[in-house]
Amino acid sequence: MRKPIDLGYGISLIDVFDLGKENRTGTYVIHEEDITIIETSASPSIPYLLKGLEALEVDTAEVKYIIVTHIHLDHAGGAGLLLERCPNAKVIVHPKGKRHLVNPSRLIQGARAVYGQQFDEFFNPILPIPEDRLVVKEDGDTLQIGKNRTLTFLNTPGHANHHFSIYDPYSSGIFTGDTVGVYYPQLLSKGFEFYLPSTSPNQFNPQAMLEAADRIENLNIDRIYFGHYGMSENPDLAFKQLRYWLPIFVETGESVTKEQADASFKEKTASISKGLFAKISEYLAEKNVSPSPDVDEIIQLDLNVCAMGIADYLEKKK
Known part of the structure; x- marks a missing residue:
C-alpha cells in the first residue's frame, strides 16, 4: 500500500x-x-x-x-x-x-x-x-x-x-x-x-x-x-503526443489489415500490437530512453488492447 x-x-x-x-x-x-x-x-x-x-x-x-x-x-x-x-x-x-x-x-x-x-x-x-x-x-x-x-x-x-x-x-x-x-x-x-x-x-x-x-x-x-x-x-x-501517435496507430492498423487481408482478427491484432511496439521502442531509443522490463510490460499490455480497438474500428469502417 x-x-x-x-x-x-x-x-x-x-x-x-x-x-x-x-x-x-x-x-x-x-x-x-x-x-x-x-x-x-x-x-x-x-x-x-x-x-x-x-x-x-x-x-x-x-x-x-x-x-x-x-x-x-x-x-x-x-x-x-x-x-x-x-x-x-x-x-x-x-x-x-x-x-x-x-x-x-x-x-x-x-x-x-x-x-x-x-x-x-x-x-x-x-x-x-x-x-x-x-x-x-x-x-x-x-x-x-x-x-x-x-x-x-x-x-x-x-x-x-x-x-x-x-x-x-x-x-x-x-x-x-x-x-x-x-x-x-x-x-x-x-x-x-x-x-x-x-x-x-x-x-x-x-x-x-x-x-x-x-x-x-x-x-x-x-x-x-x-x-x-x-x-x-x-x-x-x-x-x-496524442496527435502525433494517433495517426501512427491507425496507419499501422491499415497497413496490417491490407497486408494480411485473409488473416484472422486475432492474427491481425497481434501484428498491429507488434508493429506499434516496434515503432514506440524505436521512438524511445531515438530519445535516448533506455528500455526497462516494467515499462515495456505495461506498454505491451496496453498495445494488446489498443490493437483490438484499431482492428475492430477498421473492420467496421469497411
Whole structure:
C-alpha cells in the first residue's frame, strides 16, 4: 500500500494497483463539503481504495459522490462494490453508461472476450448498481461539491461513446479518463514525459478523439488528471503526443489489415500490437530512453488492447 499523493487544490491520488501493478490506475479524491471520488477501477482495486481513504482519514459514510468517466471495467467495475461501503453516496455516470451499471451483463461479456481466462482475476466481482443510486449528467451539466467548487461534465467520445470528462475550474484541471490517452509516469525517472492514445474496443473513433482533445484544449487548462495514471502539468505536450501517435496507430492498423487481408482478427491484432511496439521502442531509443522490463510490460499490455480497438474500428469502417 502506497500513501495517497497530495496533488494540491484539495485533490488526492490513490494508487489502486489495477492488474496488480503500481502507477497503473488511480482514484482521485476531492476533499470538499461533499467528498467526491473520481474513478474506482475494478473490484480487486477496492481494498486499496478503502485503505487510501483510511489513510486520508475519510470515512466512507462521508462520501457523497462517486464519478466514473466511463463504464469500462478498469474505471467503473468496482463502483458497485465500493457503493456497498458508501451508504450515502450516489454514482454519477454518462447517459449512455447508466443501463450498463444497472445491468452489467454486456460489460462482463465484452471484457471476457478481451481478457479470456484472466477475467475473474482482473475484474470479479462486478455488482449491479441500484437505479435510484445513479445520477446521469448530460453534456454541460454541473455539480456543486463545495461553496466555491463546481464541476462541469463534458461529453468527450473517441475512446468510448459513454465517456465524459470532468472540468474542475478550481484547479484549472480536467479528469479525462482515457479520452486523451495514457500517461506513463514510469518514464519520468528516465527524464522523459510520455503519452499514448488509448484505442481499446469497441467504440474507438479517431476523429471523435481528436475533436474531444480540441474541446478540452480550448479550456486552457493547466493540468490533466489521467485515469492511467496521475496528474500532468504539461497538457500541451499531452495533446501534441496524442496527435502525433494517433495517426501512427491507425496507419499501422491499415497497413496490417491490407497486408494480411485473409488473416484472422486475432492474427491481425497481434501484428498491429507488434508493429506499434516496434515503432514506440524505436521512438524511445531515438530519445535516448533506455528500455526497462516494467515499462515495456505495461506498454505491451496496453498495445494488446489498443490493437483490438484499431482492428475492430477498421473492420467496421469497411
